[in-house]
Amino acid sequence: MLPEVNVMAMTAVARETVFALRRQIAKIEGTLPERLEAPARNTSVDAAGSDITVLRRGLAVASPDAFLHTGIEGLDAALGGGLPKAALSEIHGLETRDAGAVAGFALSLTSLILKEKQGLPVLWIGTAEIFHEAGFPYASGLHALFGIEPEQLLFSEAPKLLDALWIAEEAARMTAFAAVILEIRGSPRLLDLTATRRLHARAQSAGRPVLLLRQAGEAEPTAAPVRLIVSAAPAAARRTIAGPLDGSIGSPAFTVDIGKSRTALPGQFTLEWNPDEHAFAERTENSVAVVPVPLRGADPAPASGAVLAFPALAAPATGHQPSRQQRPAHRSPRRAG
Amino acid sequence: MKRGMGIADARAMHPSIDVVEADAEADRRLLEGLADWCDRYTPLVAIDGEDGLFLDVTGCTHLFGGERAMQDEILTRFFQQGFDVRAGLASTPGAAWAAARFHGDRIVGGGEEEALLSPLPLSALRIAPETRASLESVGLRTAGAVMAAPRAPLARRFGATLLLRLDQALGRLDEAVSPRLPVAPLSVERHLAEPVVLTDDIERLVSRLAVALKADLERRGEGARALALLLFRVDGAVSRIAVGTSRPMREPQLIKKLFHERLTALEQNIDAGFGFDLVRLSVLSVAAFDMLQGDLTGEAADDDADIALFADRVRARLGEAAVLKPVVVESHLPERAVAIVPFAEAPQRRIPAKRSDRTAPPMTIYPPERPVRLFRSPEPIEVPATEIPEGPPMNFRWRRALYRVARAEGPERIAAEWWRQLPGEEEAPTRDYYRIEDSEGRRYWLYRQGLYSSASQAAPRWFMHGVFA
Numbered sequence: 042m043l044p045e046v047n048v049m050a051m052t053a054v055a056r057e058t059v060f061a062l063r064r065q066i067a068k069i070e071g072t073l074p075e076r077l078e079a080p081a082r083n084t085s086v087d088a089a090g091s092d093i094t095v096l097r098r099g100l101a102v103a104s105p106d107a108f109l110h111t112g113i114e115g116l117d118a119a120l121g122g123g124l125p126k127a128a129l130s131e132i133h134g135l136e137t138r139d140a141g142a143v144a145g146f147a148l149s150l151t152s153l154i155l156k157e158k159q160g161l162p163v164l165w166i167g168t169a170e171i172f173h174e175a176g177f178p179y180a181s182g183l184h185a186l187f188g189i190e191p192e193q194l195l196f197s198e199a200p201k202l203l204d205a206l207w208i209a210e211e212a213a214r215m216t217a218f219a220a221v222i223l224e225i226r227g228s229p230r231l232l233d234l235t236a237t238r239r240l241h242a243r244a245q246s247a248g249r250p251v252l253l254l255r256q257a258g259e260a261e262p263t264a265a266p267v268r269l270i271v272s273a274a275p276a277a278a279r280r281t282i283a284g285p286l287d288g289s290i291g292s293p294a295f296t297v298d299i300g301k302s303r304t305a306l307p308g309q310f311t312l313e314w315n316p317d318e319h320a321f322a323e324r325t326e327n328s329v330a331v332v333p334v335p336l337r338g339a340d341p342a343p344a345s346g347a348v349l350a351f352p353a354l355a356a357p358a359t360g361h362q363p364s365r366q367q368r369p370a371h372r373s374p375r376r377a378g
Numbered sequence: 379m380k381r382g383m384g385i386a387d388a389r390a391m392h393p394s395i396d397v398v399e400a401d402a403e404a405d406r407r408l409l410e411g412l413a414d415w416c417d418r419y420t421p422l423v424a425i426d427g428e429d430g431l432f433l434d435v436t437g438c439t440h441l442f443g444g445e446r447a448m449q450d451e452i453l454t455r456f457f458q459q460g461f462d463v464r465a466g467l468a469s470t471p472g473a474a475w476a477a478a479r480f481h482g483d484r485i486v487g488g489g490e491e492e493a494l495l496s497p498l499p500l501s502a503l504r505i506a507p508e509t510r511a512s513l514e515s516v517g518l519r520t521a522g523a524v525m526a527a528p529r530a531p532l533a534r535r536f537g538a539t540l541l542l543r544l545d546q547a548l549g550r551l552d553e554a555v556s557p558r559l560p561v562a563p564l565s566v567e568r569h570l571a572e573p574v575v576l577t578d579d580i581e582r583l584v585s586r587l588a589v590a591l592k593a594d595l596e597r598r599g600e601g602a603r604a605l606a607l608l609l610f611r612v613d614g615a616v617s618r619i620a621v622g623t624s625r626p627m628r629e630p631q632l633i634k635k636l637f638h639e640r641l642t643a644l645e646q647n648i649d650a651g652f653g654f655d656l657v658r659l660s661v662l663s664v665a666a667f668d669m670l671q672g673d674l675t676g677e678a679a680d681d682d683a684d685i686a687l688f689a690d691r692v693r694a695r696l697g698e699a700a701v702l703k704p705v706v707v708e709s710h711l712p713e714r715a716v717a718i719v720p721f722a723e724a725p726q727r728r729i730p731a732k733r734s735d736r737t738a739p740p741m742t743i744y745p746p747e748r749p750v751r752l753f754r755s756p757e758p759i760e761v762p763a764t765e766i767p768e769g770p771p772m773n774f775r776w777r778r779a780l781y782r783v784a785r786a787e788g789p790e791r792i793a794a795e796w797w798r799q800l801p802g803e804e805e806a807p808t809r810d811y812y813r814i815e816d817s818e819g820r821r822y823w824l825y826r827q828g829l830y831s832s833a834s835q836a837a838p839r840w841f842m843h844g845v846f847a
Contacts, residue, residue, distance in 0.1 A: 138779075138820060144750050145847020162685060176751030176845055180704035180716045183750055186847060191716065195685070196702040197692065204696055215688060217681035275784070275819040290787050290815050293847040314847070 109153055109250070111312075113323045119299055119308040124150065124267060127248040129213075129241040131268040133300065134256045137226065140175030142273035144224075145186070146295045147252045149314045149321065151220045152187040154250060156319065161219035163189060164212050166197040168205050171226045175256060186293070186316045193219075202231050206240075213243035213251045224254040228261055238264035260300055268301035274311050277324070292316055294324060402428075412461070413558060414616035417608065418656050419452065421565065422557040430478075432471055432555045445485050453483065459614045468494070471555055472547025476502035476521075491548050496522030503543050509536050562606070562660035564598075566590045573612050573653025577641050580609065580657065584637045587659040588630035601626025601667035607637055609648070610656035617648055621694045624686040624722050626667040632687060633659075639695040689721040698722065710792060712752060712843065746790060747813065749823045749844030756841035759824065767830040770812040774824070776842050781816040788812035789826075807838070813846065821846035 108123030117123045134143035180191040199205035209223040241264040244251040274294040278285035294313045311324040422434035442448035456463045466477025468486035477484045500510045545551040566587045609617040621636045689701040703724035760775040770786035794806035807828035828838035
């Protein structure tokens with residue numbers, strides 16, 4: 042850890058060399074690039090003989106506070122400490138129909154960010170096209186699942202992608218937002234390396250995350266240090282006192298693929314979002330029946346007699362059709378309230 | 379050739395005559411354009427009939443070197459634009475109207491109204507043609523004759539309007555000219571010897587004008603809520619550019635930023651032509667400005683102010699609907715439960731007040747689950763079959779793709795709001811909502827509109843309304 046290095050009376054050429062070497066080392070180590078900053082009082086950089094203080098504020102040596110911990114050790118480790126907070130992060134959905142899962146994952150990250158920055162608003166920018174194709178964010182749903190108050194939400198609907206990018210750039214440099222979400226569809230030419238670099242630089246200087254949601258987009262070279270590919274995973278069953286409830290749709294789950302990260306470690310994780318505690322939990326293989334039981338397979342009527350620990354596994358897969366009298370009017374469970 | 383002549387007669391006299399249809403709408407637009415241009419002389423400009431403009435120049439004449447110089451300048455500049463105009467200046471609108479129409483270029487001093495009007499015919503009094511005809515039939519042919527006649531019989535026979543017009547013209551009664559645009563509480567302007575063309579120059583002027591405006595706003599203890607920039611082009615066209623602010627504003631830097639966005643958005647629409655020779659910045663509406671004490675370091679950022687400014691800039695560039703805010707409405711219909719309103723119209727953020735127990739809604743252990751995304755208009759889906767008539771679908775076709783239902787929850791029945799229904803209107807069918815998970819793990823919110831109750835009714839239709847996380 043070298044938070045501050047005093048380089049006394051260094052010539053400009055030597056300094057350049059040191060900077061280049063440090064960058065090289067950082068690259069080899071697989072850490073994020075550092076930002077080298079001279080203090081403001083040294084207005085003339087070329088002033089020979091002046092004392093130059095070089096502050097190392099790179100994320101490599103920055104406090105662990107620079108990362109957003111997802112709470113999943115494997116994912117955090119694969120990302121090199123977590124999702125960088127002051128950066129542009131890409132979240133991809135392979136198809137437009139994954140928009141719900143992509144939005145849900147981005148919002149759960151936002152919810153984690155809001156745990157630290159309570160009360161700050163969240164700006165969601167989208168083109169008119171994506172809001173039409175994938176649906177407009179629904180405030181009361183977001184409140185129930187992610188604890189984001191409707192008053193905290195701001196939406197921006199841009200008629201064109203160029204306008205959306207302009208709004209995002211303006212918003213990314215503000216510290217008044219807890220997070221900025223920019224949602225676009227496909228792989229437009231406008232959103233190239235330069236445009237993402239501008240967004241990333243603004244996010245870095247403001248110290249706020251910018252989440253770039255790309256629905257049905259392809260992996261392209263961008264300035265974002267992290268790219269995650271998110272798709273929906275079957276939800277967990279609802280938990281009841283009598284164990285998981287068959288055929289019910291509980292808290293949401295996502296499959297997260299690491300498409301790009303500084304550590305370049307591959308990984309696929311299935312995360313479950315806990316809407317009560319606002320935290321992720323990893324779903325390990327076979328802990329819950331990932332493949333749902335066929336709808337007409339199990340007969341819930343006898344289940345009230347004897348409760349099994351894993352009724353999903355015990356239930357017969359097919360056959361055993363109940364008689365007409367046994368069949369309840371509605372197979373799917375009704376919800377209380 | 380005479381007025382009221384038929385086309386055939388005119389063609390007979392001049393075979394090569396060009397006939398143009400009268401376009402009252404275009405005439406009106408032209409008159410409004412001229413009224414806009416006259417804004418440079420006074421904020422109180424009113425349109426009078428089809429061919430006249432009233433300019434209330436009270437208190438403005440000294441800015442243009444006196445009454446005579448002002449009238450000469452107006453006439454000269456209209457003439458240069460290619461208009462043949464007549465003007466009259468008097469202390470009452472009625473006398474000025476008569477002077478413009480019957481003298482052409484005359485300034486009537488205070489107290490000279492009677493001398494001006496006496497020899498003029500009755501049409502100088504702005505009265506209805508029927509009244510004029512009946513006055514002429516009794517031998518009163520000039521305004522002087524009417525003034526000399528006894529008032530009581532005149533009022534009895536010809537109505538109160540005649541005497542009202544007379545009194546207004548003579549200054550015995552006040553007559554207000556109602557301006558066509560609301561008068562701005564504050565305006566600053568700059569006349570330019572050399573017209574400006576470049577947007578950068580205009581922005582620089584805006585920031586200078588805003589500095590002048592700030593002092594006035596500070597004295598009044600107010601901030602601007604709506605601002606307008608008026609650009610008067612050399613050839614008479616006027617561009618009016620308005621911006622709104624979410625909270626009172628008086629900082630020149632911020633005002634400049636807002637106009638920068640607006641001008642960038644309008645770049646193609648503003649035709650500078652030969653340049654603008656008068657730039658005016660008006661405050662259209664004001665609100666009380668609360669001064670806030672900053673902290674000693676000056677670092678305490680007012681986040682709400684930052685966001686308000688950000689929203690104003692986006693609005694200035696992309697329109698009112700560019701920044702939206704959800705507002706929760708008490709309704710159980712999903713599409714009504716959250717209203718999306720423009721930022722400026724949304725209620726300001728506040729700390730939610732503690733509700734008293736009596737008004738608190740009953741605690742529900744399981745609040746109804748709502749999707750994260752809702753389609754603005756529910757999209758129809760095809761449901762080939764349901765397992766049981768009132769149950770969830772087994773598969774469905776949405777946007778030409780087939781989805782197989784793996785799990786389903788529901789129904790949650792949501793009926794239409796009968797209290798919003800107009801009398802005589804047919805009741806909207808109830809909806810049965812289902813949470814659906816397809817075979818790939820994506821979750822949707824579907825509903826069936828209507829019931830399979832009787833054979834007479836149309837078959838229920840299915841819709842996709844939202845997507846869950």
